[in-house]
Amino acid sequence: MDAKVETRTGEGRDNAEREALDQAVTRPMIGNEALARGAWEAGVRIAAAYPGTPSTEIMEFLGTYPVGDVHVQWSTNEKVSLDVAIGGSFAGVRSMTAMKHVGLNVASDALMSQAYIGVNGGLVLVVCDDPGIHSSQNEQDTRMFARFAQVPVLEPSDAQEAMEFTRRAFDISEEFDTPVIVRSTTRLSHTRSPVTTTPRTDHEPLGFNEDTVKNVIIPAHARMAHPRVLEREAKLQKFFAAPEFTRWEEGGTEIGIITASTAYTYVKEVLPEASVLKLGSSYPLAIDRVREFYEAMDRVLVVEELEPVIEDAMNAAGMPVEGKAFFPRIGEFSPEVVREGLRKAGLLEGVEEDAPFAVTPTARPPVLCSGCPHITSYMAVRSVNARVTGDIGCYTLAAVDPLKAIDTCVSMGSSIGIAVGVAKAGLETKPIVATIGDSTFLHGGIPALIDAVYNDANITVMILDNHIVAMTGGQDHAGTGKTLRGEETHRVDFEEMVRACGVKSVKTIDSYDMAALYQALREAVEYKGVAVVISDRPCVLDPMKLKGSPLQVRADGCTACQSCMNLGCPSLGWSDEMLDGYHKVTIDETTCIGCSLCAQICPSDCIQPVSN
């Protein structure tokens, strides 16, 4: 994002503002803004999310709408955020949650039940997939989840549709008594294109529906609900045939393409003349309409990103069709990928590819920021020569050169439980250290810490408290003392929390105090039982860019030992001067924030303030 989305607080809206917001205007929006706009127009009243790329800005954009229109919040994790939305639905208002694809794994327990229960106020989950794994741990396909949970999924192909489908998702939810998933992808969420807005429709709250047979999902009730789920599926198959969701674009009859989401735009780019059946939903599939199209065409191909959801459904319904034979199940689609698939299918001639330009690429992997407090935390972890279970956040970057300090990274909050398992296996000779960010600890680390204490595991847990959710762009969480709309609120005291879990050995250390951190960690690994070290220092990028006076290297004192280069601080680089085959080091004064970590580590004491 260029600029942070500014959420707002204050009293409810006034009429003039509402009128302005209701105006039909056409303006460019990224997909995430359009998704938020659609929800606002639908009259959403409760919205909760846990951040995750590429979904994060949806909640931030919703937070730009008046307080009186919608309650917007960050939740501690995706399961809680879905529960909050379910609560809103039970209470009788339109409610939503937004998350990245893997967030749905966390929220899935609630989803599976709610799929049977249905809704009172409309209930929508916006879930953003990440084909190509730009910023995730996998590229799972949410449409498979929709099929598994038997809830409908809408798949917009651009920002305009993102807005319209989200708005309609609430209607569908209420009409068919079901949660509805709106599925975005990184490409859609982060592409800006023109959107024409419509006004918001407010809905009279329905009030709590006191139907316990519906709302309380005990076995007897679940058995009654399940057949309704199947009936709903059949009804939705008919419903999705409407042109609003399933659009037949006439071309020739030799070749017909069935496609959905952004894959549709690539098909139009590459094969503008073909007949296209553009689906707004892969599940439940508008099977009759699909069959009509199938029968009208000589040959049909399915072009869908990631898993063969449409293809499998068609094959199962007795319509043998080609798709994944030509288009990959892996990675993000693009015009090139679609063109290549069509070429393999014999529909396009291979174009003579130009020989690539003969240039040498420069590797530029992401790195921790200059002065990032995570740097010293991992320097300290390295010094105790431990088996390190890692977690997910900016600090995962410490897994690669030069810090290279993390042995495992699985899913949010996993580090602690995994450390317990490694310890209980009894084979590890090194001390076992779990490292986990503040937001990740709140998300999924607490139950695991209780588990560790309960089972008396001999592990050390280092909580990297940088006072923000940094990886996703600087969101607040329960440990920052601020809500999504920027209001003051209770701030979790990590030490208190850790003690309450039963940990006896707890220390909070300034992340920039390298010696103290070494010392604390050394003591922690020698402690028998669960010891916690809280490495505490705000992120230098969010919520505020922090910068002190830069340091410089006195070249005559530098022995080119490369000790400081182990920090991986991007402000440190090689100067042209070499000493006995090794480059001396220089500091880029424009980016150095003066954190002093390099000066603390330099054995020759040649890193000093610029003024000296």
Add this chain to the structure above:
Amino acid sequence: MAAKTRKAATKPRSVLIVGVGGQGVIMMSKVLALVCQRQGLQVKQSEVHGMAKRGGGVFSHIRYGETVWSPTIPKGEADVLLAMEWAEGLRWLDFLRRDGGAFIADTKRIVPPFAFRSRKYGSQPIYSPEAPREVMEMVGSGFALDATKIATELGESRAANTVLLGVLSTALEFPVEDWQEVIAQNVPAKALEANKLAFEAGRDWADANRSAPMEERLKDLPGRDDRRAAEIAPKTVQFDITGEWCKGCDICVKMCPERCLRLNDEMIVELSDPEACTGCRICEWLCPDFAIRVRRVPALEPVA
């Protein structure tokens, strides 16, 4: 019969803007998108967030026209590739249209931390060695310039991006007033004058250079950086430990930058990874008991 040909419908135009996190790629593409919108064209602008601010490469696809389908530019179809950093430009070169796509590149180099990773004797930073001169000859169309220098000459080094916008504006078909107005709306009031000048300077520079033959344009550009070829033959390190003097205090183990020391079962230090030892002598200097002696055996004659 299958649809084998592609109708030459009015194709959208495509501009790819690339650079490094923090350089302002997204801001630049926003300005371009706004200029396009003023022409009543459909615009799609696509970027991937997430890793951008952590020093990685940033790119933004801008496509505009009557109808734009794909939000991303197909390989080989960018009408303009605008690179705010030299090596990032090279990374995306294959996206340029081969029949006259323009490569507009700032020669600014931002060498990433990754480039300094090697601890081999004589190593040089790993950065694309190709010089602006040879690349521009290869591409054949566009400009390589030092935008920071042009902006600094105007007394406003921070307006380098606007200089690039000025150059870009000469490669696209939009009225100059639209550029000026959009830029004015998107820079802070106090920087307005400097940005106006920078935009003009970029346009003037492009106009002056467009008519000049490629040779003339290239004459001041830096040549190839082939430092890597100058790698020195490996040295050897002579590493001696006086075991009786070592008290196992661990200082050298902690401070060795290559992490190649460890204490053995008798709590006496040993060189666990001789390959990794650079001979920096930190351990020798820091040992309170003079238990380590390190010498770099002079480099052998360079091998051919």
